[in-house]
Amino acid sequence: MAHKITLPLIFLAIIICLTGTQAAKRVTGYIKKSCATVTYPSLCEQSLSPYAKTIQTSPAQLARTALTVSLQRSLSTQAYLNKLKRFKGLKPRERSAIGDCLEEVSDSLDRVSKSIQELKNCDRVKGQEFIWHMSNVQTWVSSALTDENTCMDGFGGKTMEGKIKTSVRAQITSVAHVTSNALALVNSFAQKH
Template identity: 50%
Template sequence: MAKLNIFMLLLLSSHYLLTTTAKSSTGSSPEAAAFIKAECRATRYPALCVQCLSNYTTTIQLSQRQLAQAALSVSLARAQAAASFVSKLARIKAGMKPTEYGAVRDCIENMGDTTDQLSRSMKELGAMGRVAGQDFDWHVSNVQTWVSAALTNENTCLDGFASVEMDGSLKVAIRRRVISCAQVTSNALALVNRFAARHKAGDLLDSDKIF
């Protein structure tokens, strides 16, 4: 029965990627769409970047900061969905090998840390435009540190399922979700870094600049 429950959970959650692209914006702006496509070329997964952010054109417009913020939002949504999925699997302990259960428990902790770090990053980046007289480097360094840590935690979760003895549907299902998280987190970090570099170079819209 436990194995059947695991199978049903894997089956019912097979379409999770379609529902974890976060909240989409209405409308479309060709200029903003071109901006997103151009900026996504700087990421490791440009096609995925465009796919995930294409629903945010009305929010992003031509804003480097809003682009990074939207990328963090996508990453957080996928991390939360993956964390929820892994947590549900942990409650079906009877259907797992001890090594699998241990890896699942470790992954729950990793993904919990990931969601916390991405949430803090979003709040920090979102507040930066409203904070006057603060040092830009300090604030953006916080964001970069937290997003980097989130990516490390995602990869640590994946490492727990790397051994051959872990092969099976459980490993495949978890790795698929966490790899998706790691890819969008990598893209988000690249866009945060790009925003930081552009700000330092003075090459931003006035609405993105922090004084």
């Protein structure tokens, strides 16, 4: 009698596993396809795949998640720059450039944060109102990307070459790349709506 009950349960478990696997493949396929259109596709896939359950196949959720990844990366970079600014061995010009960079990253954080909130408004509106909210998001994310790129301006010239500039550039490049990807996904969402 036990064998009669166990066999159907085993088949049910296999069906559930296969269905779950197919759904997961569909979602990861959606993320991969969406990321193929951005400037940094492998970074896009790598940074968004952990959120596949949240994203599903929603262009709006994909854009929101990409902005959230940008925000998280910006917060991490801000913390890094704050720590670096307190380093005792900095030259005055390096300390000044890091301070300027911190301001740019803070501005970027503010704009990305506003964009996430504004994108939520897009879920509740249509037509011209959607276009208005989406235009705000696109403008703020684009400005955030400009802020991130402007950060490195203070490190120009041969006297600024070295480990500090290299480490700051690595942090800023990482943020700028995920923000660039987020902007591309936001633009894609705007076109589909």
